[in-house]
Amino acid sequence: MQLILHEYILPLAHPFTIARGSLTEQHSLIVELRDGAHRGYGEAPLSDYYDATLERVRTALESARAVVESYPLTDPSALWAATAPLLAQHPFAHSALDCAAHDLWGKKLGQPVHRLWGLDAATAPASSYTIGIDTLDVMIAKLRERPHWPVYKVKVGTPQDLEVVRALRQQTTAPLRVDANCGWSAEEAIGLASTLRDLGVEFIEQPLPPEDIAGQARVFRESALPIIADESCENEADVDACAGRFHGINIKLCKCGGLTPARRMIARARALGLRLMVGCMTESTVGISAAAQIAPLMDFVDLDGAALLAADAATGVRVADGQFHFPDLPGCGVELLPR
Numbered sequence: 001m002q003l004i005l006h007e008y009i010l011p012l013a014h015p016f017t018i019a020r021g022s023l024t025e026q027h028s029l030i031v032e033l034r035d036g037a038h039r040g041y042g043e044a045p046l047s048d049y050y051d052a053t054l055e056r057v058r059t060a061l062e063s064a065r066a067v068v069e070s071y072p073l074t075d076p077s078a079l080w081a082a083t084a085p086l087l088a089q090h091p092f093a094h095s096a097l098d099c100a101a102h103d104l105w106g107k108k109l110g111q112p113v114h115r116l117w118g119l120d121a122a123t124a125p126a127s128s129y130t131i132g133i134d135t136l137d138v139m140i141a142k143l144r145e146r147p148h149w150p151v152y153k154v155k156v157g158t159p160q161d162l163e164v165v166r167a168l169r170q171q172t173t174a175p176l177r178v179d180a181n182c183g184w185s186a187e188e189a190i191g192l193a194s195t196l197r198d199l200g201v202e203f204i205e206q207p208l209p210p211e212d213i214a215g216q217a218r219v220f221r222e223s224a225l226p227i228i229a230d231e232s233c234e235n236e237a238d239v240d241a242c243a244g245r246f247h248g249i250n251i252k253l254c255k256c257g258g259l260t261p262a263r264r265m266i267a268r269a270r271a272l273g274l275r276l277m278v279g280c281m282t283e284s285t286v287g288i289s290a291a292a293q294i295a296p297l298m299d300f301v302d303l304d305g306a307a308l309l310a311a312d313a314a315t316g317v318r319v320a321d322g323q324f325h326f327p328d329l330p331g332c333g334v335e336l337l338p339r
């Protein structure tokens with residue numbers, strides 16, 4: 001097996017702002033695994049917040065090159081385990097490698113990955129479309145530009161949150177979700193929850209910073225809306241602590257280290273009675289196609305990453321107006337576009 005790394009700069013359709021910062025382009029490292037005629041792809045969307053810089057992700061993958069290239073790929077989860085000693089501190093790198101291994105595995109077997117797991121793509125819930133923080137007029141324009149999505153996720157964490165949700169509510173009858181990206185206090189979360197519920201908001205994602213454990217316990221008890229963990233649930237080790245503090249968790253492949261640990265998190269979260277969401281970073285169809293493989297196991301889906309880009313890196317699973325279009329192709333269905 002040959003390991004090849006591709007650097008991408010993916011332009012966003014609009015500047016994308018959340019509670020902690022703004023992006024106009026997304027830098028990404030795409031992993032290719034080549035085995036004879038077959039090629040599998042996985043993506044690491046680079047992120048300063050998660051300390052997944054190009055330098056760190058590339059160096060981590062280079063450290064695993066010898067193990068990867070000598071590996072007979074029969075089971076992607078075995079490759080994940082074999083590279084864990086080298087990549088445990090580098091979940092974005094580990095995820096890109098694991099997703100590439102799954103894509104390649106399915107392609108070698110001639111079957112889509114979700115089907116090899118016994119899942120039916122038709123049962124995947126529709127995805128939300130995310131509206132980043134901006135002026136009220138721009139947020140309304142962003143929703144009007146994408147009027148056919150079945151659910152919208154609104155980034156909040158500013159003094160205008162309620163005004164924004166009220167204004168967006170006037171624009172659509174679709175359910176809304178809000179994501180504060182750690183931008184609220186416990187008082188704000190509890191205070192806003194019942195009004196948001198009355199405005200047709202389904203849940204609040206990550207209201208508080210992960211370190212505010214006591215505040216989160218209060219929000220869990222007193223909030224009128226379910227609370228979904230994102231920054232508080234990065235990987236497998238975080239799942240148990242979310243029970244009794246959150247109503248559900250948002251799994252992102254690059255936070256947890258790939259499809260292999262994501263499937264274990266799903267099983268554990270279900271056993272604990274947690275609801276499940278799959279999310280993404282701003283990432284291309286390479287990353288989205290991998291995450292889409294677990295979408296049939298989810299209660300909520302937020303896989304609009306590629307829909308936020310002005311130019312994509314690949315074809316694969318397409319999410320259009322919130323609906324999944326799985327290609328009739330093996331693996332995760334990823335094929336890189338010519339550059």
Ligand code: MG
Nearest residue numbers: 179205206230
């Ligand atoms: Mg989030």
